[in-house]
Amino acid sequence: MKIFKKNHYPAYLEDDLSVGKQAAIFVWEIFKVVVISLAIIIPVRYYLIKPFYVKGASMEPTFYDHEYLIINELSYHLGSPVRGDAVVFKYPMDPTQYFIKRVIGLPGETVKIADGEVTIINSANPQGVTLDERYLDSTAKTIGDIEVTLGPDEYYLLGDNRLASLDSRVFGPVKEDFIVGKTLFRGWPISRAGLITNNLEYNL
Structure with missing residues (x-):
């Protein structure tokens, strides 16, 4: 049947x-x-994810003005930002605005900027190590004369375009709960669409 x-x-x-x-x-x-x-x-x-529209040239040559990105918001619910992550965060001076920068300094570290270079001082490198940032434009020196020690939940964020970036050199360290997520995918322009890798290697 x-x-x-x-x-x-x-x-x-x-x-x-x-x-x-x-x-x-x-x-x-x-x-x-x-x-x-x-x-x-x-x-x-x-x-889980959030769309983000790039405004300005502060992250060139990694991200350009008018690009559309997808941000992975889940990543920092499961772990913490690491050095080299390109992150979207709430602007500390106006949390209704969102910026995109790169994580340079981690909690507890001292970040020193002098003579166009960034030096990181931490427990593993008490004498300090000058960062080798090969992803930057070779002509773009890091302007500033700054030394700051980060708190237990603070990160130092810089734009890849060091000559034209409003970043931690101006507004100071960013607390972890202001960081929304890290870049995951570039949707526009089509010619540059694809997954975004954040696995940069540093000399420390």
Whole structure:
């Protein structure tokens, strides 16, 4: 005996299959698809990823003005930022604005900027190590004469375009809870679209 599986619709839809009822069934199916889609999309949008629009030249040549990026917000719920991560964060002077910079100094470290170079002093390198930042434009020196020791939840963030970046040299260290997430994917322009790697290697 062949058993046919019956679709389960609300009772008021099951009495006949008139044109009107067929339309109602169609609407009901669309409704279910929309609800299920929203149940997936909303958590992803608000808790996992975030779109970001690059404004300005502060991260050139890594990111250019008007590029569209996808930010991984989950990463820092599972771990902490590491040196070299390109991160989106709330601007400390106005948390309604979002900036993008690179993590240079980690909690507890001392960051020293002098003679166009960045030196990191930490427990493993008490005499300090000058960062080898080969991803930067060779002509872009890090302007400033600064020495700052970071707190237990503070990061020092700099733009890759050191000659034209509003960053920690101006507004100081950024607390970890201001950091939203790290760059994951470039969606626009199409010619540069693709996954973004943050696995930079430093000489310390």
